[in-house]
Amino acid sequence: MDKFDQHIVALLVANARMAVAAIAREVNLSRSAVSERIRNLEQKGVIRGYHARLGAAPAQVRAYMELHYLVHRCEQHAARLRNIPEVRQAFTISGDTDIMLYVEAATMARLEEVRSHIERLPDIKTVKTHIILSELIHNPG
Template identity: 45%
Template sequence: MQLDKYDKRIIALLVEDARQSVSDIGRQINLSRSAVTDRIKRMEEKGYITGYHAHINYGSALAVSAYFSITFRPLSCELIQPYIDALAEVKLAHSISGDVDLMLLVEAPSMTRLNEIRSEMDQWPNVAKVVTHMCLSSRLERV
């Protein structure tokens, strides 16, 4: 299935605000409510839209974020998937190319909790190296 300009615009609008009504989306892209509904349903069924999420603001100056780059020996991303799934603080997990095998974005309510998570990662199977990259400020967020 190819996404046309309307599908791409619908996705962009949903990323911007997933709570806006189908009617509002239709008005913005000049399609009927039923046409937008059909397109959204089709994109959900085909796996282009996989869900609608609330972004949580911890509401505290103590909230911290960090990227963790993880290298395995031997490679075992599938083996540690249950560990990743068990941590609600993991917001993104990507297998990547290069010297690093996995990149995780973790958002925690405190530095203490972030340190606990980092310590847990050291216990995951086949972990050869974990590097922590602290987020100093947010420049753009579309997740």
């Protein structure tokens, strides 16, 4: 990637809906040259898609949950967790925690319901919840 490609990628990361004409003006290339560069970046896998980044609803509660199991079969437990729509991500991590969940719920009451449901799943030893108070850094790149 040369300096033009890097500049184009940076502009698209900042605004994936930026018009090719605007990018062309910004990088000082023709629209056709910018279109060709974007097409090449897509074909090489440098640009793998264009996504909408959704903000959390004002009343939304976000949390991480540490799950500790009596029997350590993470894949089996993950299959049960996939059925809970508020569970957005699940990770195996190093240390004592068996699975770390990222959960988004509409309200605190709903988060409590989700936690209660998870606590009743087979082989759960403990669930430790960490409510997200604020986001200091968001770097999707």
